[in-house]
Amino acid sequence: xxxxxxxxxxxxxxxxxxxxxxxxxxxxxxxxxxxxxxxxxxxxxxxxxxxxxxxxxxxxxxxxxxxxxxxxxxxxxxxxxxxxxxxxxxxxxxxxxxxxxxxxxxxxxxxxxxxxxxxxxxxxxxxxxxxxxxxxxxxxxxx
Amino acid sequence: xxxxxxxxxxxxxxxxxxxxxxxxxxxxxxxxxxxxxxxxxxxxxxxxxxxxxxxxxxxxxxxxxxxxxxxxxxxxxxxxxxxxxxxxxxxxxxxxxxxxxxxxxxxxxxxxxxxxxxxxxxxxxxxxxxxxxxxxxxxxxxx
Numbered sequence: 001x002x003x004x005x006x007x008x009x010x011x012x013x014x015x016x017x018x019x020x021x022x023x024x025x026x027x028x029x030x031x032x033x034x035x036x037x038x039x040x041x042x043x044x045x046x047x048x049x050x051x052x053x054x055x056x057x058x059x060x061x062x063x064x065x066x067x068x069x070x071x072x073x074x075x076x077x078x079x080x081x082x083x084x085x086x087x088x089x090x091x092x093x094x095x096x097x098x099x100x101x102x103x104x105x106x107x108x109x110x111x112x113x114x115x116x117x118x119x120x121x122x123x124x125x126x127x128x129x130x131x132x133x134x135x136x137x138x139x140x141x142x143x
Numbered sequence: 144x145x146x147x148x149x150x151x152x153x154x155x156x157x158x159x160x161x162x163x164x165x166x167x168x169x170x171x172x173x174x175x176x177x178x179x180x181x182x183x184x185x186x187x188x189x190x191x192x193x194x195x196x197x198x199x200x201x202x203x204x205x206x207x208x209x210x211x212x213x214x215x216x217x218x219x220x221x222x223x224x225x226x227x228x229x230x231x232x233x234x235x236x237x238x239x240x241x242x243x244x245x246x247x248x249x250x251x252x253x254x255x256x257x258x259x260x261x262x263x264x265x266x267x268x269x270x271x272x273x274x275x276x277x278x279x280x281x282x283x284x285x286x
Contacts, residue, residue, distance in 0.1 A: 015283075022280035027170050027259050044275035049254040051282050056251050063251040070246050074282045088257075103213050108199050108206040111192040114231075116170050132187035137165035139194050139217045140158075 001138055002099070002120045002128035005030050010039060014081035018047050030094060030119060030129060031083060038119035038126055040091035047086055050077045096121050097130070103138065106130055144281055145242070145263045145271035148173050153182060157224035161190050173237060173262065173272060174226060181262035181269055183234035190229055193220045239264050240273070246281065249273055 007030045008017045017029060021044045028043040049057070051074035056063050078086075096119040097106050109118055110132055117131040150173045151160045160172060164187045171186040192200070194217035199206050221229075239262040240249050252261055253275055260274045 018279055019283055021276050022283050025274070025276045025280065027274070027276060043257075043259065044279060045253055045257050045259045048250055048275050048278060049257075051279070052247070052250045052254045056247065057254055060248075060251040060255055063245065063248040070250060071282050078283075102206065104195070104199065105203075105206040107191055107195045107213060108203040110188055111195040111200055112203055114186075114188050114192075116186065116188050131168070131170070132191050133164050133168045133170060135191060136161055136187060136194070137168065139214050140162055140165050140221075 001103075001130060001134065003131060003134055005117070005129040007032055007126065008042070008083050009034065009036075010082065010084040010087075012083045014050075014083055014086050015075060015078040017042065017083050017086065018050075018078050021047060027116070028092075029083075030117075030126075031087065031091075032126060035124075036126060037124065038094045038096050038121075040087060041094050041115075041117070042083060042086060043092060046088050046091075047078075050074070050081075050086065094119050098122070099127060103135070107135060107139070110135065144246075144273060144277065146274060146277055148260070148272040150175055150269065151185070151226050152177065152179075153225065153227040153230075155226045157193075157226055157229050158218060158221040160185065160226050160229065161193075161221050164190060170259070171235075173260075173269075174230065174234075175269060178267075179269060180267065181237045181239050181264075183230060184237050184258075184260070185226060185230060186235065189231050189234075190221075193217070193229065237262050241265070242270060246278070250278060250282070253278065 033039045099122045171184045176182045242265045
């Protein structure tokens with residue numbers, strides 16, 4: 001039931017991470033620390049902040065009257081940054097389960113934390129994720 | 144740039160909505176009111192709550208020692224309910240943009256609300272959504 005999912009580290013290049021989100025149309029990426037242990041989720045919506053100039057975030061009505069090229073500045077805004085810099089201060093926690101946990105244990109963690117996905121570990125090693133829709137698929141659909 | 148996205152109404156059948164999430168592996172569904180106007184997002188993670196018995200939500204450690212069939216009770220728990228009953232009290236708001244808004248206006252709304260998708264309206268008519276990763280794709284990738 002475990003799914004593969006693109007993983008980046010806190011020290012990965014921010015622009016490459018944003019392109020990974022974009023080209024795979026992912027709602028988020030799994031971020032691991034330097035030991036490869038799950039750290040958090042980087043939601044695509046948080047990366048969008050970096051393509052909007054600060055003065056427009058402060059006054060969104062300006063977005064309608066300015067004719068700024070978003071594409072030109074987006075790559076500039078992300079270039080040279082690390083994934084660590086993209087994470088919001090309260091980055092969504094990525095709960096983890098063990099590969100031999102039961103479906104009910106996984107569902108209980110997901111329900112309690114209200115999280116869209118959980119990391120699946122074999123001991124200390126990340127082997128994939130389970131998304132909420134994958135869990136519903138397993139539980140509700142004939143297999 | 145607008146994407147199609149499955150839509151359910153507040154009065155749609157909860158079990159069918161859960162199966163739609165499951166079979167399409169969606170992180171959430173767009174929920175509209177009885178006039179077809181965007182109401183909120185139903186995240187898959189919120190539906191998972193309904194497959195976990197209350198006493199396990201209260202004491203997750205029980206999930207490891209009980210051998211309850213999740214599949215058997217999941218369909219029962221959702222049967223006969225409306226989508227309205229699945230929505231959390233603070234369901235994620237679904238912001239909307241107009242189909243002739245600029246990319247920068249869409250990005251500004253997404254950044255401000257920190258939302259994974261926005262509804263796209265043509266006047267009062269919902270014509271689709273734009274997800275955060277679709278927006279990043281448009282902005283960061285060569286087209």
